[in-house]
Amino acid sequence: MLLKGSCYCQAVRFEIETPWYYPLMYCYCQFCLKCNGGPVSCNVKGKKADLKITEGEDQLTIYRIRQCERAFCRLCGSSLYLTDDRWPQDCWPNAAAIDTELPVLEQQAHIYAKFKPSWYTIHTPGPQFDEYSEWWIEDFHREWGLAESDGKQR
Numbered sequence: 001m002l003l004k005g006s007c008y009c010q011a012v013r014f015e016i017e018t019p020w021y022y023p024l025m026y027c028y029c030q031f032c033l034k035c036n037g038g039p040v041s042c043n044v045k046g047k048k049a050d051l052k053i054t055e056g057e058d059q060l061t062i063y064r065i066r067q068c069e070r071a072f073c074r075l076c077g078s079s080l081y082l083t084d085d086r087w088p089q090d091c092w093p094n095a096a097a098i099d100t101e102l103p104v105l106e107q108q109a110h111i112y113a114k115f116k117p118s119w120y121t122i123h124t125p126g127p128q129f130d131e132y133s134e135w136w137i138e139d140f141h142r143e144w145g146l147a148e149s150d151g152k153q154r
Helices: 030-036 137-143
Strands: 002-004 013-015 026-027 049-056 060-065 068-073 079-084 090-095 110-112
Touching: 013 090
Parallel strands: 026 110
Antiparallel strands: 002 013, 013 049, 060 068, 068 079, 079 090
16 A cells, blocks of 8 residues: 655655555554654554655654664654664654555554553553564554565564
8 A cells, every 4th residue: 555644844755655554553662652752652564665755855854762763854853754773674654644544443452561651541452562562563464364464574
């Protein structure tokens, strides 16, 4: 599916073609919470080679922490996508930055749930994991019958 996304001020626009477009892994880790400014974060997945910045590449800024890089709009601060040196062929666009209508699921997988803020209650059904799940985004897509996977593991 072709996904189109942008930052809040519309200075940066991007697109990515990906089979892993369901927003299904809700993350509560401190990295996601602090970078996105909310109690939960959600990314979809794609291949880095398929991510195209269609407007405003000069407005991107990168924040690096350990092996991860997060791309933000330097004007409005919107979190757009992340990459990870451990999987250099992949990228994870922030589901909240996607402008294309994404499908709604009856459940989500909740990862790093032990780090969620005490004032936030998880309301959506689905498995909860204290750390990262043994399954990855493409595993959930395959196991929940949502999309074709390329069959590659992590």
